[in-house]
Amino acid sequence: MKRTFTASVWQEGEWHIAQALEVDVASQGQTEDQALANLREALQLHFEPPTPSPAPQLHSLEIEIGGD
Secondary structure: OOOOOOEEEEEEOOEEEEEEOOOOEEEEEOOHHHHHHHHHHHHHHHOOOOOOOOOOOOOOOOOOOOOO
């Protein structure tokens, strides 16, 4: 499925900032084109379905503290 977003682009110092107006996603780049490409990637990641991470394995550790 394709969706179109509107990007606002401005310069802050040496960086170009690109922000999607429809959702709270932004990115930056050294050029306007790079900022827009980075925003495109950030939007794709933003809309990727979450995948659960494997549950951590829990272990009990018995140690002796102090003891003579």
